[in-house]
Amino acid sequence: xxxxxxxxxxxxxxxxxxxxxxxxxxxxxxxxxxxxxxxxxxxxxxxxxxxxxxxxxxxxxxxxxxxxxxxxxxxxxxxxxxxxxxxxxxxxxxxxxxxxxxxxxxxxxxxxxxxxxxxxxxxxxxxxxxxxxxxxxxxxxxxxxxxxxxxxxxxxxxxxxxxxxxxxxxxxxxxxxxxxxxxxxxxxxxxxxxxxxxxxxxxxxxxxxxxxxxxxxxxxxxxxxxxxxxxxxxxxxxxxxxxxxxxxxxxxxxxxxxxxxxxxxxxxxxxxxxxxxxxxxxxxxxxxxxxxxxxxxxxxxxxxxxxxxxxxxxxxxxxxxxxxxxxxxxxxxxxxxxxxxxxxxxxxxxxxxxxxxxxxxxxxxxxxxxxxxxxxxxxxxxxxxxxxxxxxxxxxxxxxxxxxxxxxxxxxxxxxxxxxxxxxxxxxxxxxxxxxxxxxxxxxxxxxxxxxxxxxxxxxxxxxxx
Amino acid sequence: xxxxxxxxxxxxxxxxxxxxxxxxxxxxxxxxxxxxxxxxxxxxxxxxxxxxxxxxxxxxxxxxxxxxxxxxxxxxxxxxxxxxxxxxxxxxxxxxxxxxxxxxxxxxxxxxxxxxxxxxxxxxxxxxxxxxxxxxxxxxxxxxxxxxxxxxxxxxxxxxxxxxxxxxxxxxxxxxxxxxxxxxxxxxxxxxxxxxxxxxxxxxxxxxxxxxxxxxxxxxxxxxxxxxxxxxxxxxxxxxxxxxxxxxxxxxxxxxxxxxxxxxxxxxxxxxxxxxxxxxxxxxxxxxxxxxxxxxxxxxxxxxxxxxxxxxxxxxxxxxxxxxxxxxxxxxxxxxxxxxxxxxxxxxxxxxxxxxxxxxxxxxxxxxxxxxxxxxxxxxxxxxxxxxxxxxxxxxxxxxxxxxxxxxxxxxxxxxxxxxxxxxxxxxxxxxxxxxxxxxxxxxxxxxxxxxxxxxxxxxxxxxxx
Numbered sequence: 001x002x003x004x005x006x007x008x009x010x011x012x013x014x015x016x017x018x019x020x021x022x023x024x025x026x027x028x029x030x031x032x033x034x035x036x037x038x039x040x041x042x043x044x045x046x047x048x049x050x051x052x053x054x055x056x057x058x059x060x061x062x063x064x065x066x067x068x069x070x071x072x073x074x075x076x077x078x079x080x081x082x083x084x085x086x087x088x089x090x091x092x093x094x095x096x097x098x099x100x101x102x103x104x105x106x107x108x109x110x111x112x113x114x115x116x117x118x119x120x121x122x123x124x125x126x127x128x129x130x131x132x133x134x135x136x137x138x139x140x141x142x143x144x145x146x147x148x149x150x151x152x153x154x155x156x157x158x159x160x161x162x163x164x165x166x167x168x169x170x171x172x173x174x175x176x177x178x179x180x181x182x183x184x185x186x187x188x189x190x191x192x193x194x195x196x197x198x199x200x201x202x203x204x205x206x207x208x209x210x211x212x213x214x215x216x217x218x219x220x221x222x223x224x225x226x227x228x229x230x231x232x233x234x235x236x237x238x239x240x241x242x243x244x245x246x247x248x249x250x251x252x253x254x255x256x257x258x259x260x261x262x263x264x265x266x267x268x269x270x271x272x273x274x275x276x277x278x279x280x281x282x283x284x285x286x287x288x289x290x291x292x293x294x295x296x297x298x299x300x301x302x303x304x305x306x307x308x309x310x311x312x313x314x315x316x317x318x319x320x321x322x323x324x325x326x327x328x329x330x331x332x333x334x335x336x337x338x339x340x341x342x343x344x345x346x347x348x349x350x351x352x353x354x355x356x357x358x359x360x361x362x363x364x365x366x367x368x369x370x371x372x373x374x375x376x377x378x379x380x381x382x383x384x385x386x387x388x389x390x391x392x393x394x395x396x397x398x399x400x401x402x403x404x405x406x407x408x409x410x411x412x413x414x415x416x417x418x419x420x421x422x423x424x425x426x427x428x429x430x431x432x433x434x435x436x437x438x439x440x441x442x443x444x445x446x447x448x449x450x451x452x453x454x455x456x457x458x459x460x461x462x463x464x465x466x
Numbered sequence: 467x468x469x470x471x472x473x474x475x476x477x478x479x480x481x482x483x484x485x486x487x488x489x490x491x492x493x494x495x496x497x498x499x500x501x502x503x504x505x506x507x508x509x510x511x512x513x514x515x516x517x518x519x520x521x522x523x524x525x526x527x528x529x530x531x532x533x534x535x536x537x538x539x540x541x542x543x544x545x546x547x548x549x550x551x552x553x554x555x556x557x558x559x560x561x562x563x564x565x566x567x568x569x570x571x572x573x574x575x576x577x578x579x580x581x582x583x584x585x586x587x588x589x590x591x592x593x594x595x596x597x598x599x600x601x602x603x604x605x606x607x608x609x610x611x612x613x614x615x616x617x618x619x620x621x622x623x624x625x626x627x628x629x630x631x632x633x634x635x636x637x638x639x640x641x642x643x644x645x646x647x648x649x650x651x652x653x654x655x656x657x658x659x660x661x662x663x664x665x666x667x668x669x670x671x672x673x674x675x676x677x678x679x680x681x682x683x684x685x686x687x688x689x690x691x692x693x694x695x696x697x698x699x700x701x702x703x704x705x706x707x708x709x710x711x712x713x714x715x716x717x718x719x720x721x722x723x724x725x726x727x728x729x730x731x732x733x734x735x736x737x738x739x740x741x742x743x744x745x746x747x748x749x750x751x752x753x754x755x756x757x758x759x760x761x762x763x764x765x766x767x768x769x770x771x772x773x774x775x776x777x778x779x780x781x782x783x784x785x786x787x788x789x790x791x792x793x794x795x796x797x798x799x800x801x802x803x804x805x806x807x808x809x810x811x812x813x814x815x816x817x818x819x820x821x822x823x824x825x826x827x828x829x830x831x832x833x834x835x836x837x838x839x840x841x842x843x844x845x846x847x848x849x850x851x852x853x854x855x856x857x858x859x860x861x862x863x864x865x866x867x868x869x870x871x872x873x874x875x876x877x878x879x880x881x882x883x884x885x886x887x888x889x890x891x892x893x894x895x896x897x898x899x900x901x902x903x904x905x906x907x908x909x910x911x912x913x914x915x916x917x918x919x920x921x922x923x924x925x926x927x928x929x930x931x932x
Binding site: 245 | 694695696697704705708709711712713715716717718719720725726728729730732733736832833835841842866867869870
């Protein structure tokens with residue numbers, strides 16, 4: 001001890017920065033250790049859940065089932081019959097929400113969809129009908145579907161049908177409309193409705209004919225190829241879109257449709273770098289649904305936002321949503337838009353991050369910083385940081401720049417609560433006023449409180465079941 | 467001095483490693499400095515060329531002209547008329563060569579082309595005719611063209627026509643056949659000839675109709691997009707091929723050709739990740755040709771190999787070739803092939819490296835190490851090392867992983883001679899026995915002696931002109 005006091009002091013600081021700085025101001029050397037206490041008030045639940053004897057095996061099962069899924073595009077078809085949608089019924093992104101709590105872009109998309117379906121003469125009437133309870137709303141996730149941004153799916157829209165050949169399970173997603181003034185960002189002008197009509201009248205049936213002629217398209221393989229081509233499959237889907245075109249175009253040409261329709265469809269898909277997003281998302285949903293309902297598993301199986309609430313679902317707690325207020329992303333804005341124009345986080349597309357893509361795969365897509373902000377170094381760091389809250393590395397999603405190491409996958413509720421590190425999501429930003437459309441793209445996280453809430457339910461289940 | 471001897475010695479070592487090791491064995495600290503003497507015997511020529519008062523401005527001109535070029539695909543057409551090729555005349559890769567010095571794959575490709583043209587009944591007869599001087603051979607580069615591997619172009623083959631809209635200059639390249647058993651790798655079996663016939667009868671005319679209907683395709687823009695999608699445009703052309711398909715398929719569908727022919731062509735192009743190589747190469751040729759014939763410029767404007775000799779051309783020395791024996795690449799082999807099966811380096815495709823792509827852009831394409839060998843770190847280092855022998859950074863070829871810094875471009879003969887650093891080329895490997903086809907892919911450099919030879923000619927020109 002006497003010896004220690006004679007030597008120059010070298011202090012190791014963990015936790016809050018204030019203490020390290022106070023020591024530094026006294027000219028002592030400080031080494032900082034990257035440690036933080038668990039999220040406040042979670043200690044008892046953490047002890048209970050970490051002690052659950054089922055946990056390790058349950059999480060291993062969840063990871064194994066998720067990674068075993070192969071997603072194939074097997075059909076394209078009208079949404080109504082396959083999703084059990086009646087007239088006046090609409091699916092939407094995120095956890096359940098009612099019209100009175102719905103954000104601008106969610107309302108705008110519902111109004112546009114009602115006009116598109118012909119059940120409202122105009123958007124004002126649609127808003128009145130919605131406010132008076134004429135429409136039934138249900139989350140996409142409750143019907144095996146996912147939808148980007150507002151995620152509104154109505155009966156006459158067409159959807160991609162993805163299937164895992166191992167067990168025949170399916171997942172669904174609408175067709176991507178492009179960027180800017182589009183329904184999923186809450187726009188509903190006549191050109192938006194017109195485009196939706198063409199998508200249901202021509203694009204959907206043409207893609208149906210092509211997929212049925214071609215046979216299943218291996219979406220999982222395209223995802224694996226994408227992360228070697230600069231895509232992270234949430235806000236960069238350029239290579240994925242091109243590979244889908246490559247696979248389907250010969251069959252589109254031979255589909256019997258008019259050459260001009262084939263050409264129009266090829267131009268529409270080829271002109272929209274995000275077209276593949278609506279295939280990446282249901283592929284992720286299909287993988288994560290395989291890991292649902294495993295007692296004791298703390299793995300997150302869905303993250304989704306309705307523009308008001310951010311919700312997560314966890315394998316060990318069934319269909320229960322744990323929700324908190326959706327945050328506003330920070331990032332880069334289009335044209336004259338700024339932070340004041342942005343709606344809080346919206347869309348089922350965070351299913352990408354839940355499955356090891358998007359913000360978890362940004363090291364594979366450094367060019368994305370030109371869209372969502374940040375630096376190339378921060379994109380690399382984002383992928384590496386997510387390893388601290390995940391259960392596995394994805395064997396198929398190999399990042400060349402990280403010496404082909406897999407992306408981090410399988411968000412563990414206990415790791416999030418213990419480290420305080422929140423999942424990194426990259427996302428488009430919708431204008432908060434209904435009818436606006438896209439205003440930018442950026443980075444966001446879930447509200448922290450959803451993870452302690454989920455942990456509490458896991459702890460209650462552990463105490464109940466054991 | 468006395469003080470110096472009292473302190474622990476710290477030696478700075480430059481040049482050969484032997485000296486540094488000798489000092490280390492005596493327990494002294496050694497810091498190594500990355501320095502090497504110029505290539506042996508070049509000192510006098512270096513002094514002359516570096517003192518040439520025209521040099522700085524001439525190289526700045528060469529760089530400016532090269533970087534100003536925009537390459538557009540403006541037509542696809544039969545080679546004979548546009549390249550001035552008569553029956554019995556063949557273009558080939560690399561500097562000039564005669565049949566008696568030609569390597570196996572060069573002979574194999576010429577034999578196959580003669581059968582394809584119908585001027586020889588079979589490949590044995592073709593070899594006899596070639597040996598007896600019936601064929602006229604000329605380098606692609608002498609006709610404004612480039613060809614990968616053997617690079618054989620015969621009159622009935624079809625070629626891409628690229629043009630710089632600023633001055634109407636053109637460059638040409640054959641259509642890519644795919645991998646494995648293909649003519650450019652020296653294979654000549656009946657399926658190879660049959661494929662060439664289909665390419666001239668269907669693929670070429672269909673692409674011609676599509677390009678004429680579509681209008682010019684901006685190849686320079688596709689190259690810029692490729693390096694943000696994991697391609698380096700020599701041995702990875704996946705994204706480039708997909709973007710070409712995206713741009714041309716709508717016009718292919720509307721070309722009036724049968725749907726089955728459109729579908730076959732789309733499958734052929736989409737099934738060959740290297741299809742775009744034959745557009746990247748003439749785009750590079752078009753850029754570099756703009757920098758030719760500038761008195762005093764030491765910039766390399768062509769690197770090309772015929773399978774026997776490696777040749778370079780330099781702006782300040784006109785059409786003169788400086789040649790040395792082509793080296794054998796080291797890399798990875800297909801199937802049961804090994805190093806003993808590989809022919810020395812062959813093809814005009816090193817025009818990619820000459821223009822800042824290929825080995826110079828490997829930092830943009832880390833996944834390429836799975837094809838050509840090496841590590842991700844070595845791919846990054848390769849791009850950075852090339853900065854020591856180049857005059858500029860390409861403003862359009864921005865590498866996201868290097869914070870969007872441009873690829874190194876404009877190889878300077880004096881920098882190569884002064885540093886001893888040789889241009890890094892990545893390349894396919896042909897089997898050395900005629901008829902074999904591809905055996906692998908790997909890394910190679912020019913033979914060192916071509917650079918002192920070019921420097922000598924630059925020095926003679928400097929002394930003569932000044």
